[in-house]
Amino acid sequence: MSWEPKIAGFLCNWCSYTGADLAGTSRMQYPPNIRVIRLMCTGRMDPVFIFKAFQAGADGVLLSGCHPGDCHYQEGNFKALRRALLIKHVLKDLGIHPDRFRLIWVSASEGDRWARFANEFTATIRTLGPLHLTREAILGEASSSQAAHAT
């Protein structure tokens, strides 16, 4: 089976999650590679989540929130913006390509925008290739014994 990008998406509940939902109900086509986690606000976004996601096996992480000025909780997305800039630096230091993490703004009515970003980002990750940051990838433990434990 050829490799498919695995992307974690952290979406804020009020704008981006609703926007992505709209994309779905509008039957817009975008790749199924993004696996979404719902947060109430991008302000909840701790950099730890991003690194955990990469460590868990994600090849890319997409963070999506309300447009600046429109945050449901007033300023949460500005906090996310500050942290995102920091994360980009740390990712570089860790040797992860900074393009594997992206912060976008999608409002509740912008289903088409979500679909477009989803397409773009998946294509980017596909070009960058798999990350192989998981424990097993680094330590090279036998995947069959891991699978036996997992079940």
Add this chain to the structure above:
Amino acid sequence: MINLSINGKTIEVREGTTILQAARALELRIPTLCFHPSLKPFGACRLCVVQSQTPRGYELTTACNVPCAEGMALETDTPHVREARRLVLEMMLARWPNVQAIRELADEFGITESRFSSESRDEHEDACILCLRCVRTCEELVGVCAISYEDRGMHRRVATPFDHESPDCIVCGACAHVCLTGHIRVMDDARREKGAPLEFPTGPTTSIYLKTLQAVPKVPVIDEDSCIKMQTGGCGTCFTVCEPGAIDYEQKPEEVEVDIGQILIATGFQLMDVRKLTQYGYGRLDNVYTSLEFERMLNATGPTSSRVLLKNGQEPRAVGIIHCIGSRDENHHRYCSCVCCMYALKFAHLVKDRTQAAVYQFYIDLRATGKGYEEFYHRLLDEGVIMIRGKAAEVVEAGWDKRDEGILLVRCEDTLIGRFREVPVDMVVLCPAFEPPYDVSEVGRMFTVSRSPDGFFLERHPKLDPMSTMSDGIYLAGACQGPKDIPATIAQAQGAAARILQLISRGYVEVDPIRAEIIEELCGGCRMCNNLCPYTAIEFIADKKVSKVNDALCKGCGTCVAACPAGAITGKGFTYEQIMAEIDGLFAKAS
């Protein structure tokens, strides 16, 4: 104490009381013109004469300026008194036949015409009748003596020194106020007397004034800067005449702190500044008004007493009402301001009612959605209002010919007949867009209420909850949430009030389970979270040196949870454990 009798009734008065005061205490009618309770009696009009019995027979004496004497026997309504009054009134009628105050007194005494004719006959309704109340007020109450009387006999008149503009006049308006005929008027710099005003005054006209006749509460206020009592210590007439003693010059503004549970924001709207749309000539051309100014003109308490007048005092022959100035406009506001179509129709109806003017409406669409609105529109069509479907492009002055002076041309495309038109009108009324009020961003920040893209406050849900905001306990009503008319505003306001009462009567508040909670044992008191919270829901407990989240204010956004360096804050519903587990689950190998 002095004893005297008037019309057979005895009365005991203090020394110094005038006959007029005594008669009024007995509720007897004595007519006066030049008398004013706050001024020293003058005895100019001679109307207040009464008959007093003397050893030599009878004597006629004025009542306003004669003090009561012991044993006086006075009559206020004998044939001699009536004849004296008749003489005075006929003389006045001969000279000032149309002054209302004199006519009323003449009617009271059955006088319809005068046997005299006067060389100085003045037929104006507002002629000066030389009662000199204005002069006496300026001298006694105001203290500046800016006007006085000059010349003698038939040529006596009230004037300023040498007829020049008096440098001492403080424009208090007291003279205009006491004038019985309206001869004195307080005017603005343009010295206009008739016609529509250049500006619609909203400031005080006297130092003590009612803001509007529909003010709530309907209580006069005193403008500190122009009040003579507050500035110089003189006058104080309002305090003297106030029977309940409701005037207190010592009042100062005070700041009051009130503990509030719920808030209803009803800060209203403002009209767009249509000077920005220079093509319509507002502020540049005469007789171009905004709807609010025109509304003021139509009001019975307005500057023209509800008549529709041009600046030159004449009635317009044609009025053009232009819809959608700044609304439904890519360059300004894309939304529709909701109420303009209906008030424009109302204006048309009132103009048709009060003048002979032709009325033109320049509209894009007619939005007549409420109860009875469409029927009202049809009524107007029957009244002959001319509806032109096409947004007016500009308002220009008519051509070079002197006959066209003052005429405005409204240029538009009449889309129903497919032609460009230039419609000549005398007056143009613009319907400006509704805008959120000037302080909307400050108010929004103060109460953490967001705004929708059009700038008005954001409701929790446009269909299912238009009167709440995302913050519990803060509600919206009226035009601050979006342009709407009066019935909709009332409905929204009553609904919001009901929601507030519901919470108050319930006695408890349900708190959303998704919120933050600080674990006291882990908190290091760094206070980083305190300033991050947009709802100021985190407070620092000084004696325990830890921070604490206010459950009622916290909205559960999680910003503090992510920021806490000690990991001391639990974001209920979205804890670290939960999210980490989700991430693991997302990328777990399928079996």
